[in-house]
Amino acid sequence: MRTGHVIAALILAMLAGCGEYKQKVDYQDGGYQGKKDTRMWESERFMQDSSVWKQMINERTQRQNEYVRTEPQE
Amino acid sequence: MARMKFICDVERCIECNACVTACKNEHEVPWGINRRRVITVNDGQVGEKSVSVACMHCTDAPCMAVCPVNCFYKTEDGVVLHDKDICIGCGYCSYACPFDAPQFPNSAAKGPGESATDFFVARGKMDKCTFCAGGPEENGSEEEFEKYGRNRLAEGKLPLCAEMCSTKSLLAGDAPVIVAIHEHRIEQRGYGDTRWGWEVAYGRAENEGADKT
Numbered sequence: 001m002r003t004g005h006v007i008a009a010l011i012l013a014m015l016a017g018c019g020e021y022k023q024k025v026d027y028q029d030g031g032y033q034g035k036k037d038t039r040m041w042e043s044e045r046f047m048q049d050s051s052v053w054k055q056m057i058n059e060r061t062q063r064q065n066e067y068v069r070t071e072p073q074e
Numbered sequence: 075m076a077r078m079k080f081i082c083d084v085e086r087c088i089e090c091n092a093c094v095t096a097c098k099n100e101h102e103v104p105w106g107i108n109r110r111r112v113i114t115v116n117d118g119q120v121g122e123k124s125v126s127v128a129c130m131h132c133t134d135a136p137c138m139a140v141c142p143v144n145c146f147y148k149t150e151d152g153v154v155l156h157d158k159d160i161c162i163g164c165g166y167c168s169y170a171c172p173f174d175a176p177q178f179p180n181s182a183a184k185g186p187g188e189s190a191t192d193f194f195v196a197r198g199k200m201d202k203c204t205f206c207a208g209g210p211e212e213n214g215s216e217e218e219f220e221k222y223g224r225n226r227l228a229e230g231k232l233p234l235c236a237e238m239c240s241t242k243s244l245l246a247g248d249a250p251v252i253v254a255i256h257e258h259r260i261e262q263r264g265y266g267d268t269r270w271g272w273e274v275a276y277g278r279a280e281n282e283g284a285d286k287t
Contacts, residue, residue, distance in 0.1 A: 032147040034157025037210040039150060040228045054076055054248075056230040061247030064236065065255040067262070 076248040077133075077152040078205055078227075079276060080236065081256055082126045085263070086243035089114050089124035093235035093244055097128070100206070100234045101223025107177040109203040110235055126235070126244050128203035129154060129175035137167035137176060151227075152249075153205040158221050163197040176200045205246070206233040249276050 040046075041053035062068055089112050097103065097110045110128035131154045138146040138154065145160035146167075168176040179198035208225030211218035218225055226234065236246035245252040253276050 030141070030144040032157075033144040034147065034160045035210040037147065037149065037155065038213050040207070040213070043213055043228060045230065050075075053230060057076065057227075057232065058248060058251055060230070060232050060237075061245075061251045061255075064232075064239075064242050064245050064247070064252070065258070066242060067255075067258055 075150045075152075077250075078131060078207075078247065079152070079249045079252060080128065080130060080205075080233075081245045081252050081276070083243045083245070083256065083259065084123045084125050086241040087112070087124040087126060088241055088243070090240065093126050093239055096234045096238050097203070100226075101204075102219075103201070103223070104179060107179055107201050109175075109177065109201065126239075127173050127175075128235070129171075129205070130173055131203075131205055136170040136172070140166045140170040142166060147210070149207065151207075153207045153227070155204055155207060155209055155222075156200065156202070157210050158199045158201075161199040163199050165197060165200075167200060175202045177202060203233075206231070 039050070041050045042048055046053045046056075091112050094108060094110050094112060098108070101109070103109055110126060112124055112126050114122055114124040116122045131152060133152070135146065135148070135154045137156075138148070141156075142164060143160050143162055145156045145158075146154060147156070148154050163178060165176075165178065168174070168178070178200060204222050204225075206224060206226035208214075208218045208228065209222035211221065213225050213228040226232065231237070233246045236244045245255060
């Protein structure tokens with residue numbers, strides 16, 4: 001009787017090895033873990049107004065364009 | 075909202091390395107780290123081309139995708155930044171970056187013959203171009219300067235490398251604005267469009283289209 005129990009337990013243990021488990025790890029989309037950053041216009045200089053900041057940046061960007069200073073001769 | 079980008083016009087770059095020097099000086103970047111560098115193809119031959127390279131603040135940044143501690147974030151203006159307090163210096167971002175932008179202060183590459191990609195040494199926290207936008211510390215604070223360099227964007231200024239470029243080869247700013255400047259130049263040159271990879275980087279809005287190759 002005792003031997004029968006041992007054999008049954010052994011068979012169950014061996015059958016457990018036949019189980020199929022999911023091998024692929026699910027992708028988890030990571031989120032930013034660090035400190036929150038303040039936005040560029042969140043200062044007294046721009047009075048929290050993004051449009052003021054953007055206008056200033058775009059004006060400065062245009063200074064990189066020498067064609068607005070002089071058009072080349074045809 | 076703005077989408078900040080760099081464009082380097084290879085027809086104009088004269089390999090003066092002033093952008094590299096300006097970047098190092100402005101942010102007091104330590105020895106051994108170059109946030110920006112100039113690469114020359116066919117150096118010394120007729121028709122050589124130079125291009126100034128730094129973090130390109132990718133629309134679909136691979137460094138953000140591979141970071142195991144999620145220390146990267148993208149600002150509303152499209153600038154890719156990271157939190158050095160979270161970074162563990164693993165170097166994954168360096169493997170992923172196609173521009174070799176992430177830099178490590180304790181890299182073993184110190185002398186001739188030593189590989190710049192020798193990652194099997196102790197590294198410090200990653201450092202890279204911030205588009206002169208600092209990091210997640212208080213804008214303009216001493217702490218921000220110590221960790222990430224000067225925050226010129228919060229002062230209403232553009233990255234110094236582009237602003238001081240003598241030939242205006244390097245352009246920085248909102249993508250549609252610098253694209254317009256660059257396209258005007260191409261028209262004036264009159265020998266056609268020599269751009270490649272353009273549509274991916276500058277040609278459409280961030281949330282438009284599924285193909286991000």
